[in-house]
Amino acid sequence: MGRTMEWAASAEHLGGFPRRLVFTAVGAFAKAVASLLNSSYVHNADTLIRLVRSRPPGVPLITVSNHMSTLDDPLMWGFKGFPTFDANLGRWVLAAEDICFKNAFYSYIFRLGCGIDAGKCIPITRGGGIYQEHMNEALERLNDGAWLHTFPEGKVSQDDAPIRRLKWGTASLIVRAPLTPIVLPIVHHGFQKVMPEKFMFSRRPPLPLCNKRIDIIIGxxxxxxxxxxxxxxxxxxRNKSFHINGWPCTSPDVLDEAAQRCLYATISEQIRTSMEILRNFRKSILKS
Structure with a gap:
């Protein structure tokens, strides 16, 4: 499988003007919805802003969050003080290919950084596995020291419930990156009220709703x-039998598939636990 319209994601495409244009437009939308039309409360914003702006050169950043609506990204970056409009600082986002890249127009727009996932989007084929070609593209961006955001639960859930078991894609990127990324957990609540899945006639509203409370807890x-x-x-x-899907061995420790599965599960559970702690911390803030 080739890489879908990768050239449109290049910073040099048409001098970077299309990317700056869509980041400005989508950034303004995110600021308006998150900061003007709704009330956003952010805990530990300085940590996120510091890592986005001034982490050590060449060190990649992976932010992970729960997924409560189709507008989580870009709205979660629309809070006051965040550099939403800077395309050079903007995140890369893993986006569902069947939704965001279903035709040439969508592919171009999402590659630039516009639409539901308003980062510089990398298409991911659902069910395509953690070694699909576009995961290699995400790995290359990490190798460049970029910022990547993922929703490791894998799908939208609007229930205020414990963090579900995470998919292993994010863990595999952490392990395979030559320089271990900084991994920052984030949990948010309120976007499911701004863009509910079943608003009227079991459909989403045509525009984001207003006067809602949004909480963003950054760990x-x-x-x-x-x-x-x-x-x-x-x-x-060692000496245990597992069902094998034919995964390649990874370096530098030459992990076979069984060891990879064990490692990815351990890392994913550590991330899930951190996110669940943040979810409970939000509840304790509300009670106090």
Missing amino acids: EPIEFDLPKMRQMAISQT
Whole structure:
């Protein structure tokens, strides 16, 4: 499978003018909805802004969050003080190919950074596995030291329920990146009221709703001792039989598929636990 319209995502495409244009337009939309038409309350915003603006050169950033509406991205970056309009600082986003890239027009617009996922979008084929070609593209962006945002739950859920089991794609990128990314968990609540899935006649509203409370809880970076975790995964899966799908071995420790599965599950659970702590922290703030 080739890479869908990758040239449109290049910063050099038409001198970068189309990208700046759509980032300005979508950024203005996000600011208006999140900061003017609704009330956004953000905890620990300085940590996110610092990592976006001034993390060490070449160090990639992965932010992970729950997924409560189709407008989570871009609205979650529309709070006051966040550099929403800077296309150079803008995130890359993993976006569903069957929704955002279903024709040439959509593909071009989403590659630039417009639409539901208003970052610089990378299409992901649902069910295509963690070693599909576009995951390699995401890995290349991390290798460049870029910022990537993912919704590791894999789909929208508007229930105020515990964080579900996470897909392994984000964990695989953390492991495969030559330089371990900074991983920052975020949990939000309120976008499901701004853009409910079943507003009228079981459909979404034509425009975002107003006068809602939005809470964005930003955590601290999650630390992974990857060398130790790799060795534990190898040890735990040695001499055990697993169903094999034909995954390639990974370097530098030459992890076979069984060890990869163990490692990805461990990392995903660590991320899920961090997100669940933030979800409960939000509830404790409301009670106090």
